[in-house]
Amino acid sequence: MSLVKKFQCPHCNAPMDVNPEDAIFNCVSCGQAILADGSIFDNHYILRNTLNQKKIHDIVKEFIRKKGFMRGIKGYKITNITPSLMPFWVVTTDAYTHFVGYLRYTETRTRTVGSGKNRRTVTEHVTVYRPIDREIREKRADVLLGRRGSSIFGYERVKDIVRAEFTNAVQFNHDQLQADEKEFNYLSSEINIDAANQLGKTLVFDNHRAQAEKACTKVFDCATQLTFEGTYFVHAPVWQIEYEFKGETYRMAILGSSGRVIIGELPVTTTFRIIFLSLTVLLLGGAGVASYFLRHLVYVPIIAGIVAAVIGFFTLKNTFKPKSVVD
Amino acid sequence: MSVRSIMCPNCAAPLELEATQSHVTCPYCSVTSELKKVSELIEHFMLPVVYNVEQIRTELVGDILKHPGVPEDLHKSLKVTKLDLKFFPYFIVTVHLRTEYKGNGEYATFSNRYKSGYRHISTHLKPEQGIFDDTREFIIYAAEDVNNELLNFEISTRGKRYFQALEAEKVKADVVPSIFDLDQAKNEATNQMREIHKGLMLKELAQILEVRDKPDVEGVYLLHIPFYFIEFEAAGKKHEAILDGATGRTVITTVPRETSYWVQVGILTTLFAGIGLAGIFFAIQSTLFNFQYFGIFGAIAGLILAGRTLQLGLKSRYRETQKSRKRRR
Numbered sequence: 001m002s003l004v005k006k007f008q009c010p011h012c013n014a015p016m017d018v019n020p021e022d023a024i025f026n027c028v029s030c031g032q033a034i035l036a037d038g039s040i041f042d043n044h045y046i047l048r049n050t051l052n053q054k055k056i057h058d059i060v061k062e063f064i065r066k067k068g069f070m071r072g073i074k075g076y077k078i079t080n081i082t083p084s085l086m087p088f089w090v091v092t093t094d095a096y097t098h099f100v101g102y103l104r105y106t107e108t109r110t111r112t113v114g115s116g117k118n119r120r121t122v123t124e125h126v127t128v129y130r131p132i133d134r135e136i137r138e139k140r141a142d143v144l145l146g147r148r149g150s151s152i153f154g155y156e157r158v159k160d161i162v163r164a165e166f167t168n169a170v171q172f173n174h175d176q177l178q179a180d181e182k183e184f185n186y187l188s189s190e191i192n193i194d195a196a197n198q199l200g201k202t203l204v205f206d207n208h209r210a211q212a213e214k215a216c217t218k219v220f221d222c223a224t225q226l227t228f229e230g231t232y233f234v235h236a237p238v239w240q241i242e243y244e245f246k247g248e249t250y251r252m253a254i255l256g257s258s259g260r261v262i263i264g265e266l267p268v269t270t271t272f273r274i275i276f277l278s279l280t281v282l283l284l285g286g287a288g289v290a291s292y293f294l295r296h297l298v299y300v301p302i303i304a305g306i307v308a309a310v311i312g313f314f315t316l317k318n319t320f321k322p323k324s325v326v327d
Numbered sequence: 328m329s330v331r332s333i334m335c336p337n338c339a340a341p342l343e344l345e346a347t348q349s350h351v352t353c354p355y356c357s358v359t360s361e362l363k364k365v366s367e368l369i370e371h372f373m374l375p376v377v378y379n380v381e382q383i384r385t386e387l388v389g390d391i392l393k394h395p396g397v398p399e400d401l402h403k404s405l406k407v408t409k410l411d412l413k414f415f416p417y418f419i420v421t422v423h424l425r426t427e428y429k430g431n432g433e434y435a436t437f438s439n440r441y442k443s444g445y446r447h448i449s450t451h452l453k454p455e456q457g458i459f460d461d462t463r464e465f466i467i468y469a470a471e472d473v474n475n476e477l478l479n480f481e482i483s484t485r486g487k488r489y490f491q492a493l494e495a496e497k498v499k500a501d502v503v504p505s506i507f508d509l510d511q512a513k514n515e516a517t518n519q520m521r522e523i524h525k526g527l528m529l530k531e532l533a534q535i536l537e538v539r540d541k542p543d544v545e546g547v548y549l550l551h552i553p554f555y556f557i558e559f560e561a562a563g564k565k566h567e568a569i570l571d572g573a574t575g576r577t578v579i580t581t582v583p584r585e586t587s588y589w590v591q592v593g594i595l596t597t598l599f600a601g602i603g604l605a606g607i608f609f610a611i612q613s614t615l616f617n618f619q620y621f622g623i624f625g626a627i628a629g630l631i632l633a634g635r636t637l638q639l640g641l642k643s644r645y646r647e648t649q650k651s652r653k654r655r656r
Contacts, residue, residue, distance in 0.1 A: 126441065131437055147484070209530075220432060220433050248393060302623055313632075316639055320642070
């Protein structure tokens with residue numbers, strides 16, 4: 001039974017190992033990117049990693065010192081460091097949208113009526129309609145995840161960073177990868193280039209319509225046209241770190257190209273809970289003191305009460321939450 | 328979903344498989360065969376069970392221990408009383424839909440100029456037509472038993488491999504059958520896509536007169552994801568949890584608390600509520616003590632904070648990840 005299809009690299013003819021979940025492959029011997037239909041794909045870029053294990057330790061230390069200063073985190077231990085190359089599609093488009101609608105708003109006008117003794121000032125609210133007929137024209141780079149991201153810590157957050165750092169990406173080079181980023185866990189994309197383009201187009205449509213709806217009270221017409229200007233497959237180096245504090249594991253993700261902390265979890269310690277609870281109580285006390293001394297003014301206790309309630313809403317949340325997620 | 332039996336083409340060992348299974352690996356000779364006779368070849372995947380019972384317990388305890396007021400010796404004291412491993416079906420469908428529509432859309436004329444706008448607007452209808460053409464991906468929960476936690480869980484598809492009934496059997500897991508076949512899953516996704524286009528049309532048109540659409544399902548596969556259903560005892564009470572066996576994430580768990588925690592929450596609530604009630608008293612009796620408006624702050628802040636303390640303190644469920652609310656429906 002010859003049910004097995006043999007895959008070969010169209011670039012160097014080496015036999016290829018094909019994973020069913022990948023929609024784009026890299027030849028293990030020459031690194032050439034190949035689409036699922038077997039054609040060569042050259043728009044493969046990478047953000048170069050600049051970090052190493054030692055730098056990672058320093059970044060984690062700095063992060064915990066800076067962001068966790070009130071928590072008394074002493075004696076944490078890094079238990080796991082996994083560098084990965086995470087796949088993204090960058091769909092560049094030239095998008096044009098024309099939208100028509102109107103904006104309704106209220107203007108306040110004051111005018112003087114009457115004369116002599118009856119002369120007085122009247123304040124009126126006037127509803128005004130402003131016709132809107134506008135265009136959005138822009139060159140966009142929309143970033144899509146190559147994989148469904150939820151189980152990869154920090155993956156979704158990297159998306160926005162890739163958009164900003166995309167210009168620093170260099171052509172993917174297999175030899176360089178073998179030399180410098182060998183320890184990286186290489187992830188390929190499970191969505192293919194056509195799907196990436198289509199989903200990218202949907203992103204532009206949704207985004208432009210949202211812009212139109214923001215500018216208008218009512219949109220009558222909104223039509224978008226776009227031309228694709230190139231789709232790139234981009235890998236971003238992300239270091240995933242697990243560290244242990246008081247027996248529990250917390251995670252961090254650091255972008256390897258810039259050393260920026262993408263997202264990190266911090267333990268909520270007893271010290272932290274007590275600080276925020278005391279803050280809530282002090283706030284309430286402060287509101288009480290202010291209200292007592294200015295007790296003849298009705299708005300002071302009202303404002304003090306509202307301020308204490310609003311801030312207390314958040315400080316209490318910090319008292320009860322299981323862990324902090326900081327980016 | 329019925330079970331079929333075949334013979335391994337390599338070593339003739341008997342193999343059992345699910346009706347929609349497209350590939351099978353023989354446990355005796357390790358040869359993978361592709362099955363051509365499936366009614367319609369669904370790409371059917373599964374996520375492997377990466378976390379074993381011991382590891383999943385550690386994950387669960389780790390998540391619980393991060394909460395305030397839980398027993399500190401939970402790693403030892405948490406007792407798992409019941410544990411089920413079940414594979415739940417999800418269809419992942421990519422739909423391309425092109426909708427051509429005709430109808431009457433609104434437009435407006437403005438009159439009575441005022442500053443940078445107009446005072447009056449009158450809207451009219453005019454014939455309008457257009458096209459929506461886009462692609463979206465839908466994840467369709469396909470189990471009969473509607474579990475809202477699993478329905479709203481942000482699934483991961485990483486590490487999927489071809490479905491093997493034997494692999495589920497090896498870990499003693501039940502495979503929950505899909506209530507949808509391939510066509511129904513496609514229809515379900517197409518209908519969801521039509522709803523999106525209908526919503527868009529209603530934004531463009533006041534009256535829809537004619538709709539012609541052409542759906543095209545660009546990709547569809549069935550994925551079975553392993554979930555642990557755990558019942559456990561901690562702090563003298565029974566609790567329940569669901570965890571993802573492929574990624575170790577906590578879908579949901581109830582959080583066991585110690586009695587001292589409830590006492591603390593109680594004291595705090597009483598304190599805030601006390602300030603609130605005293606505030607109301609002072610506000611009402613203001614003339615009596617010549618306190619004037621003093622109590623109003625307490626009436627506002629004290630009662631709101633008491634409510635907030637109760638809301639946060641009594642929250643007994645924890646979910647590690649959830650579908651973001653922004654997600655397009």
